[in-house]
Amino acid sequence: MINVTNEIGTLQSVLVHRPGRELERLTPRYLEEMLFEDIPWLKKIREEHDLFAETLSKRGCKVYYYHDLLADILREEAVCRVMIDDVLSACRIGSTLLKESIRDYLRGMEAERLAEVFISGLEKKEIDRLAGQSRLSSYIREAYPFYINPLTNLYFTRDPGAVIDSGLVVSAMKTPARNRESLILQYLHDYHPLFADPQGEGQIPLWYKPSDLDSIEGGDILMLSPEVVAVGCSARTGTEGIERLAERLFSGPSGIQEVLVIQIPFVRAFMHLDTVITMVDRDTFTIFPDIREKIALFRLKPTKRGGISISPLDSLEKSLKESLKLPAIRLIESGGGDDLTAAREQWNDSTNTLALEPGVVVTYDRNVASNDTLRAAGIEVVEIEGSELVRGRGGPRCMSMPLQREAI
Numbered sequence: 001m002i003n004v005t006n007e008i009g010t011l012q013s014v015l016v017h018r019p020g021r022e023l024e025r026l027t028p029r030y031l032e033e034m035l036f037e038d039i040p041w042l043k044k045i046r047e048e049h050d051l052f053a054e055t056l057s058k059r060g061c062k063v064y065y066y067h068d069l070l071a072d073i074l075r076e077e078a079v080c081r082v083m084i085d086d087v088l089s090a091c092r093i094g095s096t097l098l099k100e101s102i103r104d105y106l107r108g109m110e111a112e113r114l115a116e117v118f119i120s121g122l123e124k125k126e127i128d129r130l131a132g133q134s135r136l137s138s139y140i141r142e143a144y145p146f147y148i149n150p151l152t153n154l155y156f157t158r159d160p161g162a163v164i165d166s167g168l169v170v171s172a173m174k175t176p177a178r179n180r181e182s183l184i185l186q187y188l189h190d191y192h193p194l195f196a197d198p199q200g201e202g203q204i205p206l207w208y209k210p211s212d213l214d215s216i217e218g219g220d221i222l223m224l225s226p227e228v229v230a231v232g233c234s235a236r237t238g239t240e241g242i243e244r245l246a247e248r249l250f251s252g253p254s255g256i257q258e259v260l261v262i263q264i265p266f267v268r269a270f271m272h273l274d275t276v277i278t279m280v281d282r283d284t285f286t287i288f289p290d291i292r293e294k295i296a297l298f299r300l301k302p303t304k305r306g307g308i309s310i311s312p313l314d315s316l317e318k319s320l321k322e323s324l325k326l327p328a329i330r331l332i333e334s335g336g337g338d339d340l341t342a343a344r345e346q347w348n349d350s351t352n353t354l355a356l357e358p359g360v361v362v363t364y365d366r367n368v369a370s371n372d373t374l375r376a377a378g379i380e381v382v383e384i385e386g387s388e389l390v391r392g393r394g395g396p397r398c399m400s401m402p403l404q405r406e407a408i
């Protein structure tokens with residue numbers, strides 16, 4: 001069952017990705033293009049991720065893995081064929097001869113292995129050797145080494161999609177490095193029984209899809225309540241995408257009656273809304289103090305004639321209070337009241353908390369000051385290790401896409 005109508009109700013099921021071989025294909029040369037600042041150590045990052053997944057399971061949350069779901073649908077011959085073609089088109093392989101060689105190679109694989117290749121990529125030398133083709137790229141060491149690029153950011157499953165109510169947003173990713181992540185999610189939506197509509201014949205509603213083109217990423221989507229979704233306008237999510245999503249939510253079978261737009265500075269350190277603000281309890285958020293004066297707010301509502309009204313707002317506290325229909329809300333500043341600590345810990349995702357239930361969140365243990373501040377405010381903090389996980393610039397919220405949360 002797929003249903004998320006809030007940020008903090010008991011987490012019942014979640015989609016994650018265990019970091020894999022794709023990270024061993026990160027090289028210093030492609031770090032920036034692949035949206036990393038450093039190269040994680042695979043053995044250790046996996047241990048850390050396993051601990052994260054175990055932390056969720058121990059609390060009763062069912063954990064689904066991208067690789068497993070993808071392998072499930074690839075066992076179907078017809079799906080396998082169209083997906084191979086779509087992946088090759090997404091990778092812009094133009095030569096017919098080359099495309100045929102890669103297609104033949106991939107079609108000979110078991111579903112498990114093919115799922116692995118779709119995620120971790122395909123090196124040029126692997127194909128050229130097998131196909132016995134003499135290709136210019138094997139003579140030029142500077143040439144790009146992959147036919148299928150590794151999805152190094154897939155372990156941040158928050159971003160390729162988001163469940164809103166009983167439907168799914170499949171993101172239109174801003175950067176080429178992450179495009180194929182949402183292609184995979186779209187396939188899972190279209191073919192996996194997990195996304196079957198319990199009410200009808202087909203699959204659950206799609207609020208957004210990659211072919212909508214205007215960029216929108218899941219880290220910018222916060223489900224405040226069954227009626228209100230907050231959407232970050234950020235380096236990754238643009239104004240047109242937000243408007244289109246709002247139109248679909250207002251006119252489709254969702255309970256959403258308001259989109260609260262929170263525009264944050266368009267910088268690398270806070271690429272999504274959830275890198276600077278997350279919800280930790282019914283009336284409580286944690287926020288990176290530096291952005292408090294740097295955000296702009298807008299309320300989008302449906303008009304009677306099927307359009308959207310846009311109202312600029314001034315204060316974050318007041319807007320959240322109104323949107324949540326609460327007498328007061330609390331904003332807990334990360335960093336424990338010290339600007340330098342706040343900036344350092346935000347860089348390591350102190351503000352990117354994942355709620356397990358109201359007032360209980362998962363965070364990285366390294367963000368000592370921010371975790372202490374949360375505890376002092378009465379929040380239960382469940383710490384995980386993040387020495388390697390953090391190198392991709394994402395925290396526990398980024399590493400999870402909730403599929404089901406208890407209603408509150």
Ligand SMILES: NC(=O)NCCC[C@H](N)C(=O)O
Pocket residue numbers: 034035036153156158159218219220271272274275392393394395397398
């Ligand atoms: N929601 C998030 O903030 N996700 C973190 C994404 C980090 C990834 N390296 C990226 O730049 O897209």
